[in-house]
Amino acid sequence: MSHSADNSVPTVEPREQKINLLGLSASRLEEFFIELGEKRFRATQVMKWIHQAGVDDFAQMSNVAKPLREKLAAIAEIRAPEVVERHDSVDGTCKWIIRVEGGSCIETVYIPERDRGTLCVSSQVGCSLDCSFCATGKQGFNRDLTAAEIIGQVWIAAKHFGQFDSKATRRVTNVVMMGMGEPLMNYRNVVDAMSLMLADNGYGLSKRRVTLSTAGVVPMIEKLGDEIDVSLAISLHAPNDELRNELVPINRKYPLAQLIDASRRYLTKMPDIHRKITVEYTLIDQVNDRREHAEQLAALLVDLPCKINLIPFNPFDAVDYRKVSNNSLHRFRDILQQAGYIVTVRTTRGDDIAAACGQLAGSVNDKTRRSERHRAKRAAREEIIASG
Numbered sequence: 001m002s003h004s005a006d007n008s009v010p011t012v013e014p015r016e017q018k019i020n021l022l023g024l025s026a027s028r029l030e031e032f033f034i035e036l037g038e039k040r041f042r043a044t045q046v047m048k049w050i051h052q053a054g055v056d057d058f059a060q061m062s063n064v065a066k067p068l069r070e071k072l073a074a075i076a077e078i079r080a081p082e083v084v085e086r087h088d089s090v091d092g093t094c095k096w097i098i099r100v101e102g103g104s105c106i107e108t109v110y111i112p113e114r115d116r117g118t119l120c121v122s123s124q125v126g127c128s129l130d131c132s133f134c135a136t137g138k139q140g141f142n143r144d145l146t147a148a149e150i151i152g153q154v155w156i157a158a159k160h161f162g163q164f165d166s167k168a169t170r171r172v173t174n175v176v177m178m179g180m181g182e183p184l185m186n187y188r189n190v191v192d193a194m195s196l197m198l199a200d201n202g203y204g205l206s207k208r209r210v211t212l213s214t215a216g217v218v219p220m221i222e223k224l225g226d227e228i229d230v231s232l233a234i235s236l237h238a239p240n241d242e243l244r245n246e247l248v249p250i251n252r253k254y255p256l257a258q259l260i261d262a263s264r265r266y267l268t269k270m271p272d273i274h275r276k277i278t279v280e281y282t283l284i285d286q287v288n289d290r291r292e293h294a295e296q297l298a299a300l301l302v303d304l305p306c307k308i309n310l311i312p313f314n315p316f317d318a319v320d321y322r323k324v325s326n327n328s329l330h331r332f333r334d335i336l337q338q339a340g341y342i343v344t345v346r347t348t349r350g351d352d353i354a355a356a357c358g359q360l361a362g363s364v365n366d367k368t369r370r371s372e373r374h375r376a377k378r379a380a381r382e383e384i385i386a387s388g
């Protein structure tokens with residue numbers, strides 16, 4: 001980065017609340033500098049310092065003129081959320097507990113594989129959609145994460161692995177918006193954060209390596225396809241409306257036919273005709289793992305270019321669901337494969353640090369009091385069992 005001197009910087013009074021530049025997309029950062037009376041290229045310089053060099057101190061931005069650095073320090077900041085704990089699994093999976101403004105905690109998980117490293121990023125503190133098998137849903141909903149708190153999770157992981165100073169032990173090569181929360185319920189902030197993941201002056205990830213996973217907020221799928229080009233995953237978990245209404249309650253508002261249609265339309269908006277939707281299906285013992293469920297799923301997806309990811313359910317305290325048996329899992333996979341689908345089975349990772357899919361719970365300050373209701377229901381159930 002070259003040094004460029006500029007002494008014509010007007011004096012700016014410090015603002016009460018500093019603006020956090022970490023979460024500003026390229027266009028928002030440009031607007032910020034133009035409002036300051038600066039040239040557009042300052043946005044590119046600062047963006048590279050933040051997202052490619054991992055710098056959070058304006059004083060280190062050596063190609064930005066000193067008066068501008070001082071002005072920025074007075075009115076702005078680069079602030080990632082605070083890491084409270086990090087857990088490292090024996091299999092290399094890494095989980096961060098991150099405290100966000102207001103005191104609640106979210107979780108971010110890194111899953112290393114031979115040729116890539118996937119970061120599972122959270123979009124909300126808790127979740128309002130209350131899927132019946134999901135640990136996050138049981139925590140209730142507190143608030144949307146800001147764009148800075150979303151991209152901050154990538155920044156934290158990249159910094160931890162030394163990605164910013166090319167001494168990387170590992171790298172974040174893929175991001176899945178599949179942590180806590182429903183990303184399409186926090187549309188603006190998620191899209192801004194994903195634009196930084198994709199940006200050449202940001203993390204430069206390919207559009208195939210950034211995936212948004214939704215439980216099916218249909219109108220927002222339409223909007224997403226008009227605005228950004230990322231891979232789309234849909235969390236289906238059931239092959240018919242009756243069962244899906246029970247497992248994924250947003251299905252009552254946007255039933256399966258609408259979700260499949262919206263997904264198909266999303267693909268038609270993508271310039272690359274070979275793209276596929278990823279269909280996620282969590283297999284729960286005796287609930288959605290029967291032969292007829294697999295056959296219904298095969299029929300349901302017949303016109304949707306897709307690949308299917310089967311996820312064995314990870315049991316946790318607040319629910320009575322059990323993990324699928326190996327027999328049912330293999331039968332389910334075989335039926336789909338025989339119908340011509342590409343099927344992968346997600347192997348459970350980070351079991352020893354509770355980092356597996358569906359186990360992310362953080363510690364949410366639950367505004368909906370849902371976790372209390374769940375605890376009360378569970379206590380009542382146990383009392384009935386104990387009294388015979």
Ligand code: SF4
Nearest residue numbers: 127130131134137181
């Ligand atoms: S599965 Fe996803 S959408 Fe459903 S409650 Fe959990 S976090 Fe929310």
